[in-house]
Amino acid sequence: MTTVPAAVSEMIPSLKPLAAALCPLLAAPAIYLLRRRPNLREAATLAAAALQFLWVISMAPDVAAGKLLGWRLIDIGAGITVGLRVDAFGLIFAITAAFLWILVSLYSIGYMRALKEHAQTRYYFFFALAIFSAVCIAFAENLVTFYIFYEALTFSTYWLVAHHEDAEAFAATRKYLAYLLLSGWFLFAAVALTYSLAGTTAFRDGGILTTAAAPSATLQLLFVLFALGAVKAAWMPFHAWLPSAMVAPTPVSSLLHAVAVVKAGVFAFVRVVCHVFGLDTVAALGLGLWLGIVAGFTMIVGSLYAIGEDNLKRRLAFSTISQLAYILFGVALLTPHGVRGAMIHIPFHGFMKITLFLCAGAIMVVTGKKQISQLAGVGRQLPVTLTAFTIGAVGMCGAPPVAGFISKWFLCLGTIEAGLMAFLLLLLVSSFLDVIYFFPIVKTAFFDPLPATTVGIQGTPGGLREFENPLYLFMVLPLALTAFFSVLFCFFPNTFFLLRLTEVAAGKLF
Amino acid sequence: MPFALLQIVCLPLAAALGLLWLRPSRQRGAAWLVIGCLAYTTILLLAVGAQVYNGGALVERYPLGPAFNFDLAADGLSLPVALIVNLICLALAVYAIPYVEHRIELIYGTVDAETHGIYFRRFYLLYLFFPTGFMGVCFATNLLAIYLFMELLTIVPLYFIMAQFGYSDYITRYKVALMCLYWGVAGATLFLIGIIWGYAHLGSFEIAQLSDLSGNPQALWIAVVILTGLATKLAIVPLHVWMPWVHAEHPTCIAGLLAVYANIAAYVAVRVLIIPLQGDLQPLSLPLMIFALITMTYGALLTLAQSDAKRFCACSTISQISYSVFGVAALTTWGVRGGIFYFLSHIVGKAILFSTAGILVFQLETRKLAEMGGLWKQMPVTACLWLVAALTLSALPPxxxxxxxxxxxxxxxxxxxxxxTGLLVIIAAVMSTLLTLVYTFLTGVRIFFGPQKRGALHHDPADPPLTMSLPLVLLATVAIGMGIFPDPILHMLSAVIVDW
Structure with missing residues (x-):
């Protein structure tokens, strides 16, 4: 086996990625030590989150100028290297994770305390570890690092999904672990085979595998291994873990769905296509079309499942499955606009979906309602929450003036570039299905009358309930902010350098 | 250091004789003599390691006859194996002190100090045949010598310790010991047939001469006979029958060494077959990998079904050994190096796991997993040791x-x-390693978490005395050190297992 030296020459040594990753890692023991002082404990989480975001965003100008920042942590030998390296695409994911961690931490305070949840220290502890793993995934320099933190993410979210410790939670957790551990082991096989074929695992623009490296059957098998390894992306038919993981507390569901776990899955797909195989190799092997078909199938069928679901969180879960497939779809097009659309959809979908989940959680805390059929008139009790929900829903459908419009625009351009009109049609049908399952929620909440038995503040029927408890403010503020950002991204998609970063990332690929 | 290798191999035997001179009542003295001897050989091994670190070999010649000699050679392959094995012997010798005292009371009832001392001394006397046998197998350069050391291991420590200090009643433990003796001797005899067949062609029992067989059409069949013999030791399905019995029967303090006893055959396979004859073995590669895959999966499923803390570990060994066989069977440089490295990490991890199970049996006086639960609070050290062992065996970083x-x-x-097809077999093997994670962590969670079953236990659970936990902490450090800093071992291995 020839060992190819990893391309480090272009990398500027910098401790910033390490500093950003260490914030949540150091927050975890602090959270444990402050377990008897809840206010200080939450302050530690918030401080770590804010600090982390500052480190992450401070790298954006350099990375947007096309530089790579990184730090080789340890070279264990035998090709096992743990290193962090920030490129434009990784930074997009890290910005999303770091920024949303601040808001979700705030939201958690309101949510967990209003529900008087047990084991809150454990919750914040593993939350911090999950964010640590997610940021390390974003900054991973090579596949081995990526794999290690991919498994770490599975383990650190275990207790978050199992939080309620009842039979339902443990059943869901078993399913969760069964799917994700199996997929992790497939990823291990894929990484080992990649190293065997290429002699390196470092991500590189244009890929490290060529069609000359092995017979195409081997490379196709490798791609299937990677796809099975990225089951975190919840592509169909390997999506069943995601809806059942909805038993977790809502901030966790929003973390899983908007920030950490599923995004790590699609992130893996984009990395593999763009930086391991390389677009040319994927095209030469004819894998783009297959990936597109799987993604298209997931888009449509996920939406159909969502239409039939009455539980609000589960409907959102199926919506996630469908929306994540957009990202796979964009990459599968193998065209500049398609790839950019896929990359930009990671933060944009993150912000919109987290808005929806935070709204679902707020509705559940304030009114105790989990089913969509119970939501009649809730809009009058929680006007801010439901307005935010509407914004998120409009964004999901890809309509202006919300961020989803931008990513859908790029994806549509991508299909036209690729000359696949059938895929364009698929995209439009899918976003039409999004309208079908989101519109009834908005309509029921705002336009149907409240049931007569409902009691508002001071016994006034049908009154405003959003502000009856000051704790609710901790929920309403973050969800209003994420909704605000979802709109802002439509008018200024370059907020946090996001659009510029996709341009840099895609520019190096074509 | 003159005669360093001879000292390493023979000093344990000399110490065994020395034990006979000690008064039986001086138990601790006997134990510390053994520990001192093993600590000394470990230091010798480190000194030899410094000499062979950058390639080369240390050879000592002890000719005995025309075809037979006791020449000993240390090189980059045998030294890491010998060092890790000797460390385990040392750690378990310390661990065994409170354990054996307890065992003697359980088996032979309350006896006077003299009789107790005799039993205690007898255990350590037999125990010392383990390091001698292992070091002999590692360093011998003559095939007959390897055969003799393997037989020595089977007959003296394996048979007698089981027969005298086993778990079941008198009749059963002799029966089990005898059965394991038969299996061990049968495997070694096949090995002997193979090397005599080789002698017929070469006129020599030297390992160095074996490469002359390369290209001979009979080389493949000689390899098949030798491999079948070694597969008996390695407990490859369908030759695994003895393994769960022997582990369940043995006192736990040497159960870690039984994993070495079985797995060291992988080292022998690399030494006598793969390095000299890798070209001729190609047709055996895929079948052997498939056998290893079956064994990995079967052993892991068997482990999942166990309700007894000791049989649990035994079945796990069946599956774990086949990991290293799988790597070795691939016949590539990295596969063989990885197989040997995995063998080393497995025996360290297994020694910790077995001994932790032993701690549970020792402290709780029960072997039933169902009676344990929620022990994390009372036995934090034990729980951490189990965690390190589980991580090592499940092959997770660090x-x-x-x-x-x-x-x-x-x-x-x-x-x-x-x-x-080969790729699919390998992928299946990767997936079957997931079962290890399931059984180690699931069992760990059952033992250390969940509700406590107070009524079921005879004692209030507590962490064991330091003589039991400290040696295991040392082994745990080695297990993690091998994960973060494997370079010295890999460096030495790469000098012998070169690109071919």
Missing amino acids: TGGFVGKWMLFTGAFNGYETHF
Whole structure:
């Protein structure tokens, strides 16, 4: 086996990625030590989150100028290297994770305390570890690092999904672990085979595998291994873990769905296509079309499942499955606009979906309602929450003036570039299905009358309930902010350098 | 250091004789004599390691006859194996002190100090045959010598310790010991037939001469006979029958060494077959990998079904050994290096796991997993040791297991890049390693978490005395050190297992 030296020459040594990753890692023991002082404990989480975001965003100008920042942590030998390296695409994911961690931490305070949840220290502890793993995934320099933190993410979210410790939670957790551990082991096989074929695992623009490296059957098998390894992306038919993981507390569901776990899955797909195989190799092997078909199938069928679901969180879960497939779809097009659309959809979908989940959680805390059929008139009790929900829903459908419009625009351009009109049609049908399952929620909440038995503040029927408890403010503020950002991204998609970063990332690929 | 290798091999035997001079009542003295001897040989091994670190070999010649000699050679392959094995022997010798005292009381009832001392001394006397046998197998350069050391291991420590200090009643433990003796001797005899067949062609029992067989059409069949013999030791399905019995029967303090006893055959296979004859073995590669895959899966499923803390570990050994066999069978440089590295991390991890199970049996006086639960609060050290062992055996970072698994599967892929069936077999093997994670962690969670079953236990659970936990902490450090800093071992291995 020839060992190819990893391309480090272009990398500027910098401790910033390490500093950003260490914030949540150091927050975890602090959270444990402050377990008897809840206010200080939450302050530690918030401080770590804010600090982390500052480190992450401070790298954006350099990375947007096309530089790579990184730090080789340890070279264990035998090709096992743990290193962090920030490129434009990784930074997009890290910005999303770091920024949303601040808001979700705030939201958690309101949510967990209003529900008087047990084991809150454990919750914040593993939350911090999950964010640590997610940021390390974003900054991973090579596949081995990526794999290690991919498994770490599975383990650190275990207790978050199992939080309620009842039979339902443990059943869901078993399913969760069964799917994700199996997929992790497939990823291990894929990484080992990649190293065997290429002699390196470092991500590189244009890929490290060529069609000359092995017979195409081997490379196709490798791609299937990677796809099975990225089951975190919840592509169909390997999506069943995601809806059942909805038993977790809502901030966790929003973390899983908007920030950490599923995004790590699609992130893996984009990395593999763009930086391991390389677009040319994927095209030469004819894998783009297959990936597109799987993604298209997931888009449509996920939406159909969502239409039939009455539980609000589960409907959102199926919506996630469908929306994540957009990202796979964009990459599968193998065209500049398609790839950019896929990359930009990671933060944009993150912000919109987290808005929806935070709204679902707020509705559940304030009114105790989990089913969509119970939501009649809730809009009058929680006007801010439901307005935010509407914004998120409009964004999901890809309509202006919300961020989803931008990513859908790029994806549509991508299909036209690729000359696949059938895929364009698929995209439009899918976003039409999004309208079908989101519109009834908005309509029921705002336009149907409240049931007569409902009691508002001071016994006034049908009154405003959003502000009856000051704790609710901790929920309403973050969800209003994420909704605000979802709109802002439509008018200024370059907020946090996001659009510029996709341009840099895609520019190096074509 | 003159006669360093001879000292390493023979000093334990000399110490065994020395034990006979000690008054039986001086138990602790006997134990510390053994520990001192093993500590000394460990230091010798480190000194030899410094000499052979950058390639080369240390050879000592002790000719005995025309075809037979006791020449000893240390090189980059035998030294890491010998060092890790000797460390385990040392750690378990310390661990065994409170354990054996307890065992003697359980088996022979309350006896006077003299009789107790005799039994205690007898255990350590037999125990010392383990390091001698292992070091002999590692360093011998003559096939007959390897055979003799393997027989020595089977007959003296394996048979007698089981027969005298076993778990079941008098009749059963002699029966089980006898059965294991038969299996061990049968395996060794096949090995003997193979090397005599080789002698017929070569006129020599030297390992160095074996490469002359290369290209001979009978080389393949000689290899098949030798491999079948070694597969008996390695407990490859369908030759695994003895393994769960022997482990369940043995006192736990040497159960870690039984994993070595079985797995060291992988080292022998590399030494006598793969390095000299790798070209001729190619047709055996895939079948052997498939056997290893079956054994890995079967052993893991068997483990999942166990309700007894000791049989649990035994079945796990069946599956774990086949990981290293799988890597070795791939016949690529990385596969063989990874297989040997995995062998080392497995025996360290297994010694910790077995001994932790032993601590549970010792402290709780029950072997039933169902009676344990929620012990985390009272036995934090034990729980941490179990965690390290579980991480090592499940091959997760930051332990040596991960490095070994990574290398052996990378190496296996390397040999089968263009062979689709081979790739599928390797992927199946990767997936079957997931079962290890399931059984180690699931069982760990059952023992240490969940509700406490107070009524079921005879004692209030507590962490064991330091003589039991400290040696295991040392081994745990080695397991993690191998994961973070595997370079010295890999460096030495790469000097012997060169690119071919």
